[in-house]
Structures are given as structure tokens and as C-alpha cells.
Amino acid sequence: MRKRIKLWKIAHSRAGDKGDISNLSLIPYDEKDFNLLKREITAERLKYYFRGIVKGRIERYELPNIHALNFVMYGALSGGVTRNLCLDAHGKTLSFALLNMDIDLDD
Amino acid sequence: MKKVRIATGAGYSGDRIEPAIEVAVKGRINYIIFECLAERTIALAQRQKLLNNEKGFDNLLEARMNAIIPICKQKNIKIITNMGAANPEAAGDKISEIVKALGLEKIKIAVILGDDVSEILWKDPMIKETILDKMDIEKVKNKIISANAYTGVSSIIEALRKGSDIIITGRTADTSLFLAPMIYELGWREDDWNLIGAGIVVAHLMECGGQVTGGYFADPGKKNVQDLARLGFPIAEVYEDGKALITKVPEAGGAVTLQTCKEQLLYEIHDPSAYITPDGIADFTDVTLEDIGKDLVKVTGGKGKPRPENLKVNIGYLDGYIGEGQISYSGPGAFERAKLAAQIVHERFKIIGLNAYEIRTDFIGVNSLYSPLKDEPFTSLNEIRLRIVGRTKNEEEAKKIGDEVESLYTNGPAGGGGVTKMFKDVLAITSSFIPRERVRTKVYLREFEK
Structure with missing residues (x-):
């Protein structure tokens, strides 16, 4: 049996912005889930998930030292905070968009 | 220690x-x-x-x-x-x-x-040509406000x-x-x-x-x-x-x-x-x-x-205008009336020949932060706020966006309320690099003794 949960159940995230680039950290509450996140949340999967938002590439960095992932998303802010017409021009709320993603777990 | x-x-x-x-x-x-x-x-x-x-x-x-x-x-x-x-x-x-x-x-x-390196940037042609790689400085030269390393x-x-x-x-x-x-x-x-x-x-x-x-x-x-x-x-x-x-x-x-x-x-x-x-x-x-x-x-x-070897330089320049209008709808059929309102405003933009680089339409409560990323069933909302925003070359065009949303009061769907409108100029930032040795900071002391 597989069960489906929201990423939000097992991880937290904060978004940062520089120019037209948004970065999202992804940090499991339980360090044991780091490998699960590493396996499930690939840059490719995120690129598909954010396809309507992120125009450029997504790079994933692994930080096993603090059991965290860092996603760097290029072209994520419609030209950057100064000209982005989105209500959230900094893309601050993208962190919880990420946490809204479903993942499948083995029971 | x-x-x-x-x-x-x-x-x-x-x-x-x-x-x-x-x-x-x-x-x-x-x-x-x-x-x-x-x-x-x-x-x-x-x-x-x-x-x-x-x-x-x-x-x-x-x-x-x-x-x-x-x-x-x-x-x-x-x-x-x-x-x-x-x-x-x-x-x-x-x-x-x-x-x-x-x-x-x-x-x-x-x-x-x-x-503040604006003086260096304007006066040194070498720097202008070789260092400012990310932006065609000539194009925005007259619109530059600041340059700081x-x-x-x-x-x-x-x-x-x-x-x-x-x-x-x-x-x-x-x-x-x-x-x-x-x-x-x-x-x-x-x-x-x-x-x-x-x-x-x-x-x-x-x-x-x-x-x-x-x-x-x-x-x-x-x-x-x-x-x-x-x-x-x-x-x-x-x-x-x-x-x-x-x-x-x-x-x-x-x-x-x-x-x-x-x-x-x-x-x-x-x-x-x-x-x-x-x-x-x-x-x-x-x-x-x-x-x-x-x-x-x-x-x-x-x-x-x-x-x-190089220091980052942030350059601020004027990059046109943004105009925006918002209006709320509530109760039964709120989302349908908001969608009709958006359709009317977009048609109005065509009729008046609005000159905008880009227009964005949001339904606050549904998709104003990011479009839904999953196909989840949409349940009816108690209230919804329509937001229409656009980027324009000049102030006059930017103002028209909010004005058209406002005119929904007497010309649009039933029950629209709480219109707000605004326009502003856009101060954009681009970044570039400058050789470290070109930037000299200096300390100026002021002492006070009673």
C-alpha cells in the first residue's frame, strides 16, 4: 500500500529572492526523512510542478550536513521583484506552494 | 579564548x-x-x-x-x-x-x-564597455538613478x-x-x-x-x-x-x-x-x-x-509604470461575476486602445499568488477580489487600468464593492560588476567632546 501525503506534513521551507531568481529550502522535521526528500523531490519534478511559474532551469543543492535541500529557480519572478506584477512580487509564498506538493510513501 | x-x-x-x-x-x-x-x-x-x-x-x-x-x-x-x-x-x-x-x-x-560608483560608471568608458556586461547601459542611461558597489x-x-x-x-x-x-x-x-x-x-x-x-x-x-x-x-x-x-x-x-x-x-x-x-x-x-x-x-x-576580484554593483533605473485596480464580489455566484468583470475590463482595454507591455488578472483567494498547481476541485467562495494590474510606458496609460476597474461600479456586474486603484513608477534594479580596485571607500571622523 502506498499513501499520499503533503510535503507540508514532513518538511518546512523558506523562500528567498535575488533579482529574478527564487530559492526554496526544503528541510525535513525528522532528519531521517532527508533521504526520502532527496529521492522524491528532484529538480526535474519541481520543474514540472512549477512549470507555469518558473521560466528557467532549476538547480538542486544537497546539504547533508544540515539535512536540507536548496532549490534555485531561475526566471521565477517574472523579471524580478521590481517589475513582477504578482501580488507577491518576491515569491515569498512559493515556499508553501512547494509544501503543498503531494508525495507517495510506502506504508 | x-x-x-x-x-x-x-x-x-x-x-x-x-x-x-x-x-x-x-x-x-x-x-x-x-x-x-x-x-x-x-x-x-x-x-x-x-x-x-x-x-x-x-x-x-x-x-x-x-x-x-x-x-x-x-x-x-x-x-x-x-x-x-x-x-x-x-x-x-x-x-x-x-x-x-x-x-x-x-x-x-x-x-x-x-x-556610490555612479561617477566612475559615467566617466570611465572602459568600465562602461567592459564591465557592465549584463545591461545595455546606453539604452537606460537617461533613466539611471543610482549605482552602488x-x-x-x-x-x-x-x-x-x-x-x-x-x-x-x-x-x-x-x-x-x-x-x-x-x-x-x-x-x-x-x-x-x-x-x-x-x-x-x-x-x-x-x-x-x-x-x-x-x-x-x-x-x-x-x-x-x-x-x-x-x-x-x-x-x-x-x-x-x-x-x-x-x-x-x-x-x-x-x-x-x-x-x-x-x-x-x-x-x-x-x-x-x-x-x-x-x-x-x-x-x-x-x-x-x-x-x-x-x-x-x-x-x-x-x-x-x-x-x-570584482565587486557587485546594483544599478537602479526607471522602468516605466505600473497601474492597478481591484474590486470585490461576495455571496452566490461571486466568482462568476468576478470573471465577467475581468472579461469586461479586458474588452474595455481593447476599446480604449490601452498601451501596456503586460497585463495580469488575478482572482484573490484563487490564484493571485500562483496559479493552482494541482487539479483540486474548486469549492465555492464566500468572497472574491478581482485584481487587474499592468505595466505601461507612461503614467497616463497606467492610470487607465485602475479607472477601468473603478467604472465597474456603475457599468459592470451586480454587487461589486470596495474598489481601490493605484499607479506608481517602477524603479528597477539590475546588477553588474566592477573591479575591486576601482572602488575606494574612505573613513571620515567626527569627534564630540563636551
Whole structure:
């Protein structure tokens, strides 16, 4: 049996912005889930998930030292905070968009 | 082992003032750092300066300094801040006035100038052609407002050596404000890259103030934080060997935990093995965080590589206008009426021949932050707010956007209410690089003796 949960159940995230680039950290509450996140949340999967938002590439960095992932998303802010017409021009709320993603777990 | 205690007094220009007072009074600190410049702040400040040569520094400078200087004088705490923004000289004048009015004895103020590189950019054709690689400067030349290089620790350290009590700068890099007192107090060499890297890691954790003490972190039920209305600002106790403890005043609100530190460590980070600052390139990949007590996290393992040859320059320029209008609908069929309203406004734009680069239509409550990323069944909403926003070349076109939304009152669907409209000019930022040796910062001292 597989069960489906929201990423939000097992991880937290904060978004940062520089120019037209948004970065999202992804940090499991339980360090044991780091490998699960590493396996499930690939840059490719995120690129598909954010396809309507992120125009450029997504790079994933692994930080096993603090059991965290860092996603760097290029072209994520419609030209950057100064000209982005989105209500959230900094893309601050993208962190919880990420946490809204479903993942499948083995029971 | 030598150590220094450094607190954050502000993590952005509009930050709360009480936590700065609290940490100065109760934190047993040696330094308090006010980091008040975001990417666009200095360009906005430069515009104020163009209108009035005595302005162009942080709007809260006076309030902050009035509150903090007497405490710092009494407790022998040094103040370092980039609240000078586009006009550190005028900020220095203002602080001098405050010091005089407070009647304090023996205060040395250092003003650091030299980050404003607009003169160099305009006058040196070589720089214009070879360095400004990211932007065709000729195209925006007449629209440029500001150009400031991110400068490092050297002039702050010089000011500390000369016994300054208050140091005010312009576009000094955020991390440099914190790193300078570490280097000065702990006797680090400016080219001991591993210690510099360790210091940058600590500086990065500190630079956003409350974001490491539980601010911007709470998620009820998942991540609970107590007393955010009285959130405390962070203190870093940094040791000679580069190790640091992050903590806060015990009675202040918030929390310092592994989780708050992890979130802040990765905040605005790209490649964690190469966090570039003017003073060195920090490597976060061996950083270890340890929870060693209540609100006490130990940070070790930061490393570094030599500082970059070029400094980042942020250039602010005028980039057209934005106009916006919003209107709300409620009750049965709210979303359908909002969608009809949007359709009407878009048709109106065609009829009046609106000239816009880009138009965005949001239904606040449904898709204003990002479009739904999953196909979840849409349930009816109690209320919805339509937002139509566009980017235009001039002010006249920008105004039309809000006006068309407003005219939905008497010409649109039933029951629309709460119209707001606005327009503004866009101050955009682009960044480039300049050879380090072209940027010379300088310390100007002002001494007061009663």
C-alpha cells in the first residue's frame, strides 16, 4: 500500500529572492526523512510542478550536513521583484506552494 | 579564548525598534548592527536625495539613534549600520545633531563613503564597455538613478581601529557589517579565508534579525513560536576560532532552534559552497548546527575561499509604470461575476486602445499568488477580489487600468464593492560588476567632546 501525503506534513521551507531568481529550502522535521526528500523531490519534478511559474532551469543543492535541500529557480519572478506584477512580487509564498506538493510513501 | 557578542538591531529598514533596545539593555553585547538596505532601498533613497540633499538616508535613523545611542553610551556598545543608504554624510550630520542634543560626552562618529560608483560608471568608458556586461547601459542611461558597489569590511575595521563608537555606511554588504567587528575584536587576518568564511556564515544567520529567532517561521500546529509580538533579536557570541553561539535575550519572544537556524542559513542562498561576499566566498557545506540549550545553537564548520576580484554593483533605473485596480464580489455566484468583470475590463482595454507591455488578472483567494498547481476541485467562495494590474510606458496609460476597474461600479456586474486603484513608477534594479580596485571607500571622523 502506498499513501499520499503533503510535503507540508514532513518538511518546512523558506523562500528567498535575488533579482529574478527564487530559492526554496526544503528541510525535513525528522532528519531521517532527508533521504526520502532527496529521492522524491528532484529538480526535474519541481520543474514540472512549477512549470507555469518558473521560466528557467532549476538547480538542486544537497546539504547533508544540515539535512536540507536548496532549490534555485531561475526566471521565477517574472523579471524580478521590481517589475513582477504578482501580488507577491518576491515569491515569498512559493515556499508553501512547494509544501503543498503531494508525495507517495510506502506504508 | 577571545570572544565578542554582536546583536542585530534591525534586519530591514522598517524593522521594530523595541527589540533593539531590549537586546542592548539586556543582551550583554559589545556591538549592535542595524542592517537596513534591501536591493532597491538605496535607489529609492537616492531619489529622495535628488529632491533634498539633506535626505536620502534611512527614514527611521533618527528614531533608532535617539532610542539606542544613550543605552550604547552607557553600556559601551558600538553601533555599526548601513542606514546611511544614499547619503551617509547627511546621516552623519543627523547623528551628530542627536549626539549634541543628548549632551553626551566623547562620542566618535565615522562616516564611510565611496560605495556610490555612479561617477566612475559615467566617466570611465572602459568600465562602461567592459564591465557592465549584463545591461545595455546606453539604452537606460537617461533613466539611471543610482549605482552602488557592495563594499566590504576594510573601512569599518579602520574606523574601529580609530576608536569610533558609531559607524555609518552606505551600500556596505550586509554580512560585512557583522564580519568587521569579528575580525577587529578576534584578531583575524583578512585573508584567513576559513575564519572569514566561518564569520560570514554567522553574519548571514544574523543579517535578517528576527528571521533567525523565530520570526517568519511560525506555522500553527507544525511550527509553534511563542510571543511573536515581542520577538527578540539575535545575539551571536563569536569565538576566536570561528565557533559561534546564536541566542537571544531569555525573556524576549521567539525561539532559536535548529529549525530556525536551518531556514535562515539557506535564506537567499544559491550554491551553498560559494556564497559570494566582498570579503570572501563562504562555503556552507560543512556547517554544523547543534542545539546545546534553550534558545542556544552552536555553529561550527564554516569555511571560505579568497574574496572575489570584482565587486557587485546594483544599478537602479526607471522602468516605466505600473497601474492597478481591484474590486470585490461576495455571496452566490461571486466568482462568476468576478470573471465577467475581468472579461469586461479586458474588452474595455481593447476599446480604449490601452498601451501596456503586460497585463495580469488575478482572482484573490484563487490564484493571485500562483496559479493552482494541482487539479483540486474548486469549492465555492464566500468572497472574491478581482485584481487587474499592468505595466505601461507612461503614467497616463497606467492610470487607465485602475479607472477601468473603478467604472465597474456603475457599468459592470451586480454587487461589486470596495474598489481601490493605484499607479506608481517602477524603479528597477539590475546588477553588474566592477573591479575591486576601482572602488575606494574612505573613513571620515567626527569627534564630540563636551
